Amino acid sequence: MAPSRSPTRILDDDHPMTAETISAPPRPAQRPLFRRRSAIPGFGLTLGVTLTILSLIVLIPLSAVAIKSSSLSPAQFLAAAFSERAIAAYRLTFGAAFVAAVINAVFGVLTTWALVRYEFPGKAVVNALVDLPFALPTAVAGIALATLYAPNGWVGQYLTPLGIKAAYNPVGVTIALIFIGLPFVVRTLEPVMRDLSADVEEAAASLGAGRFATIGRIILPALGPAWLTGFALAFARGVGEYGSVIFIAGNMPYKSEIAPLLIIIQLEQFEYANAAAIAVVMLAVSFLMLLVINAIQAWSRRFV
Amino acid sequence: MTAPTRAHARRPTDDPLWAKALVIGLVLAFLGLVLILPLAAVFAEALRKGLGPAVAAISTPDAWAAIKLTLITAAIAVPFNALFGLCAAWAIAKHDFPGKPLLITLIDLPFSVSPVVAGLIYVLVFGLQGWFGERLIDHDIKIIFAIPGIVLATIFVTFPFIARELIPLMQEQGVSEEEAAVSMGASGLYTFWRVTAPNVRWGLLYGVLLCNARAMGEFGAVSVVSGHIRGLTNTMPLHVEILYNEYDFVSAFAVAALLCLLAIVTLVLKSVLEIAQPDVKRGGGH
Numbered sequence: 267m268a269p270s271r272s273p274t275r276i277l278d279d280d281h282p283m284t285a286e287t288i289s290a291p292p293r294p295a296q297r298p299l300f301r302r303r304s305a306i307p308g309f310g311l312t313l314g315v316t317l318t319i320l321s322l323i324v325l326i327p328l329s330a331v332a333i334k335s336s337s338l339s340p341a342q343f344l345a346a347a348f349s350e351r352a353i354a355a356y357r358l359t360f361g362a363a364f365v366a367a368v369i370n371a372v373f374g375v376l377t378t379w380a381l382v383r384y385e386f387p388g389k390a391v392v393n394a395l396v397d398l399p400f401a402l403p404t405a406v407a408g409i410a411l412a413t414l415y416a417p418n419g420w421v422g423q424y425l426t427p428l429g430i431k432a433a434y435n436p437v438g439v440t441i442a443l444i445f446i447g448l449p450f451v452v453r454t455l456e457p458v459m460r461d462l463s464a465d466v467e468e469a470a471a472s473l474g475a476g477r478f479a480t481i482g483r484i485i486l487p488a489l490g491p492a493w494l495t496g497f498a499l500a501f502a503r504g505v506g507e508y509g510s511v512i513f514i515a516g517n518m519p520y521k522s523e524i525a526p527l528l529i530i531i532q533l534e535q536f537e538y539a540n541a542a543a544i545a546v547v548m549l550a551v552s553f554l555m556l557l558v559i560n561a562i563q564a565w566s567r568r569f570v
Numbered sequence: 571m572t573a574p575t576r577a578h579a580r581r582p583t584d585d586p587l588w589a590k591a592l593v594i595g596l597v598l599a600f601l602g603l604v605l606i607l608p609l610a611a612v613f614a615e616a617l618r619k620g621l622g623p624a625v626a627a628i629s630t631p632d633a634w635a636a637i638k639l640t641l642i643t644a645a646i647a648v649p650f651n652a653l654f655g656l657c658a659a660w661a662i663a664k665h666d667f668p669g670k671p672l673l674i675t676l677i678d679l680p681f682s683v684s685p686v687v688a689g690l691i692y693v694l695v696f697g698l699q700g701w702f703g704e705r706l707i708d709h710d711i712k713i714i715f716a717i718p719g720i721v722l723a724t725i726f727v728t729f730p731f732i733a734r735e736l737i738p739l740m741q742e743q744g745v746s747e748e749e750a751a752v753s754m755g756a757s758g759l760y761t762f763w764r765v766t767a768p769n770v771r772w773g774l775l776y777g778v779l780l781c782n783a784r785a786m787g788e789f790g791a792v793s794v795v796s797g798h799i800r801g802l803t804n805t806m807p808l809h810v811e812i813l814y815n816e817y818d819f820v821s822a823f824a825v826a827a828l829l830c831l832l833a834i835v836t837l838v839l840k841s842v843l844e845i846a847q848p849d850v851k852r853g854g855g856h
Contacts, residue, residue, distance in 0.1 A: 306664045306748045307758035313661040316673075319654050323725055324679055330694040330701065331687065373600045380597045384590050392598070394841040398605050400780065401833035401840075403787025405807040406826040409814050410608035413615060413823075420611060421603070445604055477585060506684025509789030509807070513814065526686035530794060533690065538699050545687045552682040560675065 331549060334542035346543035351519055352528060356547070358436055359525040363504030366443035367451075371497045374451025375489070381452070382459045396452050399445055404509030411442055412514040434516030439524060442510040447500030454496035455489060462488055491566030495559055502555040506548065612830050615823035627813075627821035628828055635801040636809035636825070639717065643792075643805060644785040647724040651781055652774065655732030659770075660762070663740035664748060674737065680729040688726045689794025692719055715797030720805065723791035728781045735777030736770055739849070743769050772847040776840070783836040787829060 335343060346352070380386070381393055399407065414421045415433040425432050432438060462485065470480040486493075508526040516522040525548055532541035585593075616624045627633065658677060662670060680688065695701050696713040706713060713719045747769070751761040789807040796803045798812065806829055813822035844851050 305752055306745060306761070307752065308660060308762075309665040309667075312657045313665070313667070316654070316658040316661050316677075319657075320673075320676060323722070324729060325676070327691040327695050327726070328679070328683070330691050334694050373597070376593055377597045377601065380594050383585070384594060386594050390841065392601060394837045395601060395605050397837055397840065398609065398833060401783045401787075401836040402609075403789060403807045403810075403826075403829045403833070405789040405810050406612060406787070406829050406833075407608060409810065409822060409826060410611045410615075413819075414607055414611050420607065445608065448604060477589075502682050506682070506687070507790075508684065508686045508793075513811075526684050526790065529686050529690055533693065533794065536699070538694060538697070541690055542694060545684075545690050548684055548687055552684070556675065556679075556682050 346540040367501040408510040408513035438514035443504040450499040451496035458492040616827040624824040627824035659736035685790030688791040719795035731781035732777035739773040776850040
């Protein structure tokens with residue numbers, strides 16, 4: 267196993283034999299390189315397998331996007347990745363994902379509050395149902411939402427007389443992304459809200475703070491990082507979402523066409539490099555979001 | 571929350587009744603509109619013309635082929651990711667090495683990649699114009715627009731599910747039990763089976779459950795690599811799309827209802843697991 271050997275060497279270079287106290291005596295056959303904290307065998311093998319599979323399934327195929335798009339000249343790349351149609355698609359994708367994440371942040375915190383703090387009949391069902399978007403195939407959500415919010419649908423028929431069109435336009439895209447993003451906010455907030463110490467709230471109350479002051483100045487700030495993380499996760503998921511959106515979006519170029527759909531359209535026309543160029547933009551945003559989320563979490567850990 | 575308190579006065583951490591009612595009302599209305607209504611709509615539309623046409627729709631040969639392909643895909647992707655998850659968690663949670671946070675981030679990467687991009691990358695590698703395109707044609711191997719591509723794309727989008735569940739769980743459990751076993755002469759594999767596996771089995775099951783739901787339901791990535799060949803490379807979600815686009819709504823929603831049942835079973839099992847084994851809910855679940 268070649269891959270298992272190289273990490274060992276890296277490890278050795280960075281940490282030259284600072285053999286720390288081990289709670290269990292090392293096995294006699296152990297190679298000296300492993301005489302760091304762990305006496306547990308299988309490190310080389312499992313790390314090797316992990317790195318190999320990670321590279322084959324994720325890293326190398328992902329690099330294909332960058333390599334394919336680099337076959338375009340800079341001018342061609344810009345023309346493909348930032349054509350007027352592509353920019354309209356990014357605006358819709360990021361805009362709808364942002365609005366949906368904001369709405370989810372508001373209702374997500376209320377939902378989490380109700381689940382953590384209150385007792386009400388059917389709470390267990392509500393709690394399980396919050397994860398529905400994780401478990402329900404996105405295409406199913408898509409056709410269900412399209413049917414509900416279409417002008418003659420269950421909900422749509424009441425919106426039409428009010429002059430609201432909630433399907434086959436950007437509003438429809440946003441509705442689909444609200445569905446997709448909700449559990450990210452709730453499940454990120456939930457453990458943090460559960461761990462909030464009642465002492466602080468009691469202290470605030472005993473010092474004369476009203477309930478609203480306590481919530482606004484004690485509880486919400488403590489939830490801040492988790493809230494932001496949940497928001498960012500919902501936003502990131504919404505940006506890439508495809509299945510639930512295309513059925514309700516209407517998919518009109520320049521109007522209700524999301525960026526992932528544009529990739530598929532380019533693929534169907536065998537414009538692989540153009541598809542890769544748009545994918546590069548989307549991946550760049552994904553990685554940026556990942557960095558932001560990691561930064562928020564690192565920042566919040568400082569306060570724990 | 572604690573059982574009814576003896577004190578009659580409202581505790582300072584309790585909200586007034588009207589606030590509770592308002593919050594719960596808002597939450598139920600929102601969840602009803604966003605979650606329950608779509609679920610109800612699927613079953614209502616599927617049964618619009620009665621049970622007969624719905625059952626007929628899921629017993630056509632094309633529907634059966636789609637169900638079979640979905641099951642096959644999940645049957646390969648889930649065990650693969652389980653094995654990977656166990657390997658990754660063993661290396662990461664039971665050993666120390668530099669670059670660990672980076673490795674965890676890389677394993678998480680597929681979560682932040684759009685499913686469509688996930689499909690695209692395999693087209694770029696294995697497709698006709700791709701890196702291995704010509705060589706694959708020479709050897710008459712089909713990956714894109716065939717089952718291997720569907721399996722690969724599914725593995726990609728469900729890649730982090732199980733690893734993400736196991737890594738924090740195994741980190742929390744520490745290494746002392748394994749070290750004790752090893753110091754008494756147990757082999758690595760024996761230690762894994764007799765010490766680690768019993769400790770992580772519920773977390774593993776939890777990850778498998780979520781991974782399976784996503785594997786069976788994946789649409790975007792699979793749609794890019796499948797080619798939508800009826801009876802051959804259509805998974806259930808793709809079959810739903812085709813029927814829906816042909817305005818065969820009853821059939822589309824009938825197959826969708828089957829997928830809804832899968833989702834409901836997943837949620838029920840997940841809730842049961844969370845109640846019986848509260849430890850499993852560590853991974854952050856998505």
